[in-house]
Amino acid sequence: MLASRVFSLVGRRSISTSLCLRAHGHAGVVKAEDYSLSGYVDRRDVPLPEVAFVRDLSAQQKALKEKEKASWSALSVDEKVELYRMKFNETYAEMKKGTNEWKTILGGVLFFLGLTGVILIWQKHFMYGTVPHTLSEEWVSAQTKRMLDMRVNPVEGISAQWDYDKNEWKK
């Protein structure tokens, strides 16, 4: 039951099983035996599903089904639409329509990224101790000087950015 609630919360799915029918409050209670029978699906590559969408017809719908057995030109447009809706859940246009699910997902992702950022900031401020002395200003500059003296990465790297004649960083 909880799973079907999640279905209706997240949005339409391409597969609409009888479990979803229950969530939307459609007619027909799902019995245990129903799971062994063919179900109705809304899929682009299944143009004629095994069963019709509406299973238990009301008296009005049964009358319409009887009328369908006669000549179809006698049916009005509304009756034809009603017969369609009895047989199928969504039209192809409705099936192919996108949902707004991506907005929910993007919002969720950004929210949790922000939350993680808050946690990290809190940790740095309240939890972690001081960094090692090798990361102090003097040590790092002495370290960089030694790297430049050794000509580390002289082609594309750090020594390529240093002007050895003027003794400063290249502009």
Add this chain to the structure above:
Amino acid sequence: MRHLLARRMKFHLLGAFLVSMGCVTVYKFGVAEPRKQAYAQFYKNYDPMKDFEAMKAAGVLECAPPK
């Protein structure tokens, strides 16, 4: 409904080919060529002895201390 897979496959095959070729061209002209130029530039007027003397004077060579 007709040619559902064929249409999709054609679109994606073409797209994948173009995207991968595009990546290759961007890498070649954005990364590989400049790198080759940089190396050529560096070694055009490179004097290893001068470099060695500079490193020795700076005191970074353990076996060749500045005297």
